[in-house]
Amino acid sequence: MRRPADIDALRQALCAALGSVEPVCSLSQLALGEGVFTDDDILHRPTLVTGAAGYGPTSPAPTAHDVDALVRRAEEAGAAQILVPGVRRTDDTGALRAAGFVPVAAGAECVVRLNGDVDELLRGRLGAERLDDLRRRGRVVSDDLTWERIPLSGLDKSPWARDAFADLHGGLFDAAALQALEHSRLADRAELLVRRRGENVVQAGLLVGSHSGRGLYCLALATDRDDPAARHDLHAVSLYQVYVDAHRDGLDWVHLGRGEADHQRALGADLFVPLDHWLRAPGLTAPEQAPTAPEVSRFTAPPVTTVAVPGPARFRHRPRFDLVDLSSNTNPFLGRGGRYPELDTTDLARTYLTAVAQLPGQGGLDALTDEYLLFSSGAVDAVMLLLTALASPGDRVCVTPPTFELYGHFARVLSLPVVEVPLGGQDMNRLDVTRMLAADPHVTILCDPNNPVGTRPDPEQVHELIAHTEGLVVIDEAYVEFSDKPSYAGLVAEHDNLIVLRTLSKAWGLAGARCGIALAQPGIIEAMRRVQVPFGFTDASQRAVRERLVDVRHVRDSIGDILAERDRMAALLAEHPTVDRVFPSDANFLLVRLHKHEQVMDRLRAAGVLVADVGRLIPDTCRISIGDRRANETLLDALTAAL
Structure with a gap:
C-alpha cells in the first residue's frame, strides 16, 4: 500500500468523501487528532492531508522534491497546515524534518505474519485457551451469519453491500469514497467482507491485496454493536477467518492497520512497526533528533568499533513484508522455505x-x-x-x-x-x-x-x-x-x-x-x-x-516436577552403596561422587544408561540429569546391578 498508484487511489477516495479537488480537512475530521494533537487551533485548521490519507496504514516518507510540491499545493489550496500521516520511523524522514515538519507518535502498524499453519501460529501467539475460545465463538457465529467476500469491481451487482458498508462506517468511509475506490486501480485487488443475518448486514470490511501478491490489507472492519453477534467477539472471529483464507490462498501476511500494540497482539499480530504523523503547522518546532543506533560499549574490541552490523541485519527494523524483494538471490518457486528468516x-x-x-x-x-x-x-x-x-x-x-x-x-x-x-x-x-x-x-x-x-x-x-x-x-x-x-x-x-x-x-x-x-x-x-x-x-x-x-504455566509446572524428582533422587542416591556423596544442586542435575568410579561408569554404559562422566574435572564424579520417573528408576536399577 506504499506504491504511488495505490496511494493516489486512496487520496482520490478522501477527496470524494470531502467533496473537494484537494484532500483538505481538519485533523478532527480525520479522527487522527484525539489524544495526539491537543492544541485546539491545530485540530481545526484546514490541513492538506497527503500520503495514504486517512485510509492507508502508512505513508512513505516524501523526498525533498515531494515536500516542495506539498508546500506549493498547500499554499494554492489555502491550507495552513500539512499532514503526512503514519510514516514509519525506519523511513528516511530527513526531508520532512528539514522542511519544518514535526513528528508526533502515532502508534504502530500491526501485521499478522502467516509463516505456518494458522492454528499453530495463533496458539503460539494467543495461547491454547484463547485460540480454543476463538474457534468456539467462530462456530457459534457461523451457525447464525453468512460469510461473503464481494469483489469491489463487481459491486454494481450488489449495491446493498455498498450502502451497508457506508452505513456501518460513516465519516470518511462513505458511499462516495467507496465508489471512488471502485473506479480506481485498487478495484481489481479489493473486496468487501460482509457478514449478515438474512438481509441484515451485521459486519462489513474492506480488504485489499498487496501489489506484491503476498499479503492482504484489512483497511476497515466495522460491526453493528447492537446486534447480538457482536457479543461473540465478532471482530476477532472474522479476522481469524480472514487469516485462514489468506493462508489457504498462499498469502504470507495480513495487515491490521494502525493500532495499539497490545490490543492488536490479542488479535494475533506479531509485527509492530512504530509510526509518526508528521505535521507542518505555524508555531510548531521539531525536537532534537534522537540517535538512530546505540553507541557501542567501552569494552568493545577496537576493530569492531569501526564496522557496521553485517549484511541485511543492519536493516532488521525495516519492514520487508510489503516489499517486492529482489535482493536475496533465493529460489522464488519452492514456497516459503526459500525465504530467509x-x-x-x-x-x-x-x-x-x-x-x-x-x-x-x-x-x-x-x-x-x-x-x-x-x-x-x-x-x-x-x-x-x-x-x-x-x-x-x-x-x-x-x-x-x-x-x-x-x-x-x-x-x-x-x-x-x-x-x-x-x-x-x-x-x-x-x-x-x-x-x-x-x-x-x-x-x-x-x-x-x-x-x-x-x-x-x-x-x-x-x-x-x-x-x-x-x-x-x-x-x-x-x-x-x-x-x-x-x-x-x-x-x-x-x-x-x-x-x-x-x-x-x-x-x-x-x-x-x-x-x-x-x-x-x-x-x-x-x-x-x-x-x-x-x-x-x-x-x-x-x-x-x-x-x-x-505457555508459562506449563513450564512452571514442569519445573516443579523436575525439582520434586531431583529431591527424591538426591535422597535415594545419598543412601545408595555405590555413591560416596551427592552435592547440593540448584540445577536440574546432580553431581555425584562414586565409589569405584570407573567400574560403576562401565556398568552404566553397559546397561544403556548415559550420564556425564566429569571425573577429569572433579575426581570420581559423574553428572546425572533428572529424567522422568521411568528413566530415573532405570538408573537406580543399573547402579544396584553395579554393586
Missing part, C-alpha cells in the same frame, strides 16, 4: 521478557526493553559472540574451574589467555574474588548455577566482583529457573560491565530450537550484533519459542 525479533524479545518475568526470582526483567536483548543460536553461541566482539588477542579471560569447558575453549581459539581461579569450599561455591581481581581480566565468566557442580556462588561475592572489576562479568544462567535464588538479569540496566546469558534449552524444553539470549546494556548488544552471522535464528525456531513463551 525474519530479522525483526523486537516483539519476540518483548514476549520473552514478559514471560520470564512471571517466574520466581526474575525481578526487573520486565523493565528491560528489546534493546537489552540479543537472540543467539544457543547460549554457547553468545559466548563466542561476546568474546569476539568485546575482547582482543592478549586480553585475559578468567574462568572458575570446575566449570563449563567451552568458555576456556572459545577463549583459546581466539588467542585470549585463560586465567583459572578454581572454586573453593566443600560445595565448590566460593569465589576467590581477591585473586580474580588481581588477575585483571578483561572478561570473567561465571557459570551460575554451576555446571557440572550445580551449586551457586555466594551472591555477595558476585556483587563484589561486578562492582570492583575493571572488566566485564559474564554470568551464564542456563539453569537459573531451577534455583530458588534470584537471577542477576534485572541488574544489567544498572551495570555497563554485566552480561547475563540465558537459554531456552533447559527449563523451557527447547534444546532443538537453539535459542540463547544475551542480556546487557544496548552498547554491548550492538557490539555483539556487529559480529553475529545474520539469519541464524530460523523462522521455525522463532515459532517454537513464541509458542512456548505463552
Whole structure:
C-alpha cells in the first residue's frame, strides 16, 4: 500500500468523501487528532492531508522534491497546515524534518505474519485457551451469519453491500469514497467482507491485496454493536477467518492497520512497526533528533568499533513484508522455505521478557526493553559472540574451574589467555574474588548455577566482583529457573560491565530450537550484533519459542516436577552403596561422587544408561540429569546391578 498508484487511489477516495479537488480537512475530521494533537487551533485548521490519507496504514516518507510540491499545493489550496500521516520511523524522514515538519507518535502498524499453519501460529501467539475460545465463538457465529467476500469491481451487482458498508462506517468511509475506490486501480485487488443475518448486514470490511501478491490489507472492519453477534467477539472471529483464507490462498501476511500494540497482539499480530504523523503547522518546532543506533560499549574490541552490523541485519527494523524483494538471490518457486528468516525479533524479545518475568526470582526483567536483548543460536553461541566482539588477542579471560569447558575453549581459539581461579569450599561455591581481581581480566565468566557442580556462588561475592572489576562479568544462567535464588538479569540496566546469558534449552524444553539470549546494556548488544552471522535464528525456531513463551504455566509446572524428582533422587542416591556423596544442586542435575568410579561408569554404559562422566574435572564424579520417573528408576536399577 506504499506504491504511488495505490496511494493516489486512496487520496482520490478522501477527496470524494470531502467533496473537494484537494484532500483538505481538519485533523478532527480525520479522527487522527484525539489524544495526539491537543492544541485546539491545530485540530481545526484546514490541513492538506497527503500520503495514504486517512485510509492507508502508512505513508512513505516524501523526498525533498515531494515536500516542495506539498508546500506549493498547500499554499494554492489555502491550507495552513500539512499532514503526512503514519510514516514509519525506519523511513528516511530527513526531508520532512528539514522542511519544518514535526513528528508526533502515532502508534504502530500491526501485521499478522502467516509463516505456518494458522492454528499453530495463533496458539503460539494467543495461547491454547484463547485460540480454543476463538474457534468456539467462530462456530457459534457461523451457525447464525453468512460469510461473503464481494469483489469491489463487481459491486454494481450488489449495491446493498455498498450502502451497508457506508452505513456501518460513516465519516470518511462513505458511499462516495467507496465508489471512488471502485473506479480506481485498487478495484481489481479489493473486496468487501460482509457478514449478515438474512438481509441484515451485521459486519462489513474492506480488504485489499498487496501489489506484491503476498499479503492482504484489512483497511476497515466495522460491526453493528447492537446486534447480538457482536457479543461473540465478532471482530476477532472474522479476522481469524480472514487469516485462514489468506493462508489457504498462499498469502504470507495480513495487515491490521494502525493500532495499539497490545490490543492488536490479542488479535494475533506479531509485527509492530512504530509510526509518526508528521505535521507542518505555524508555531510548531521539531525536537532534537534522537540517535538512530546505540553507541557501542567501552569494552568493545577496537576493530569492531569501526564496522557496521553485517549484511541485511543492519536493516532488521525495516519492514520487508510489503516489499517486492529482489535482493536475496533465493529460489522464488519452492514456497516459503526459500525465504530467509525474519530479522525483526523486537516483539519476540518483548514476549520473552514478559514471560520470564512471571517466574520466581526474575525481578526487573520486565523493565528491560528489546534493546537489552540479543537472540543467539544457543547460549554457547553468545559466548563466542561476546568474546569476539568485546575482547582482543592478549586480553585475559578468567574462568572458575570446575566449570563449563567451552568458555576456556572459545577463549583459546581466539588467542585470549585463560586465567583459572578454581572454586573453593566443600560445595565448590566460593569465589576467590581477591585473586580474580588481581588477575585483571578483561572478561570473567561465571557459570551460575554451576555446571557440572550445580551449586551457586555466594551472591555477595558476585556483587563484589561486578562492582570492583575493571572488566566485564559474564554470568551464564542456563539453569537459573531451577534455583530458588534470584537471577542477576534485572541488574544489567544498572551495570555497563554485566552480561547475563540465558537459554531456552533447559527449563523451557527447547534444546532443538537453539535459542540463547544475551542480556546487557544496548552498547554491548550492538557490539555483539556487529559480529553475529545474520539469519541464524530460523523462522521455525522463532515459532517454537513464541509458542512456548505463552505457555508459562506449563513450564512452571514442569519445573516443579523436575525439582520434586531431583529431591527424591538426591535422597535415594545419598543412601545408595555405590555413591560416596551427592552435592547440593540448584540445577536440574546432580553431581555425584562414586565409589569405584570407573567400574560403576562401565556398568552404566553397559546397561544403556548415559550420564556425564566429569571425573577429569572433579575426581570420581559423574553428572546425572533428572529424567522422568521411568528413566530415573532405570538408573537406580543399573547402579544396584553395579554393586
